[in-house]
Amino acid sequence: MLPTAKTQPKPDLADLTVLVYGQTKIGKSTFCSQSDGALFLATEPGLNALDVYQVPIQSWDDLLNACAEVTEGKHAFRTIIVDTIDNAYKFCTDYIVKKYKIEHESDLGYGKGYALVNNEFQRVLTKLAFLPYGLFLISHAKEIEVDTRTGKYTRIVPTLPDKARKIVLGMVDQVLFCDLETATAEGGAESIKRVIRTKPSLYYEAGDRTGRLPETIDLDFRKFLDAFNAAVAPLKPQPTARPAAK
Secondary structure: OOOOOOOOOOOOHHHOEEEEEEOOOOOHHHHHHOOOOEEEEEOOOOOOOOOOEEEEOOOHHHHHHHHHHHHHOOOOOOEEEEEOHHHHHHHHHHHHHHHOOOOOHHHHOOOHHHHHHHHHHHHHHHHHHHOOOEEEEEEEEEEEEEEEOOEEEEEEEEOOOHHHHHHHHHHOOEEEEEEEEEEEOOOOOEEEEEEEEOOOOOOEOOEEOOOOOOOEEEOOHHHHHHHHHHHHHHHOOOOOOOOOOO
16 A cells, blocks of 8 residues: 655654764673663673673574564563674574584585575564664674775774675664774873764764764764753644634
């Protein structure tokens, strides 16, 4: 059935899919843990210092089972966090290899094995993204060399394999790059602070489809949420003023 009205922008963070990536130990998991009603689907260790709800994920079957429970909705969680999406993709690859009784994706020939992995990975992520919960995907960062007509330069991107990275980047609403920034105090002393970069750059992957977030925000979930809520405030319906009493 064709629509009769336009889709309205979704003003709540819990409606969005977000990729958070950066160097190891910069605070990505801590940042995501402060989201509303957070549940971690933990595909690798690293949450021992955090007081969080988590489901240990050691295989693609584990992830499918956890997603099935999340989909049932018999819980109070509002944000699902896959930490890390890199390991989730590896589990997906292992699942396809085992299912088709091969040693490597390339054994099926003509790219069929890679297509099966990517289709399964995209199927599950898309299903998660359509659920009425926020979805955070955590990845690490790596440097790649980009060769252009005018020379080479270094770019920082998520550590996902290329095809998986394209799938994730194509579906997320925000790409948040967690970075270190040097600040200089009045006395000349320098300090390093952790920040989130939200706008596209030649030198790192980042983006915000709402187009409303500031270019740089402190790596602090409360400050990020305040900036996000202030940015989307014009999207929220405003109360209609009552006519003055006569």
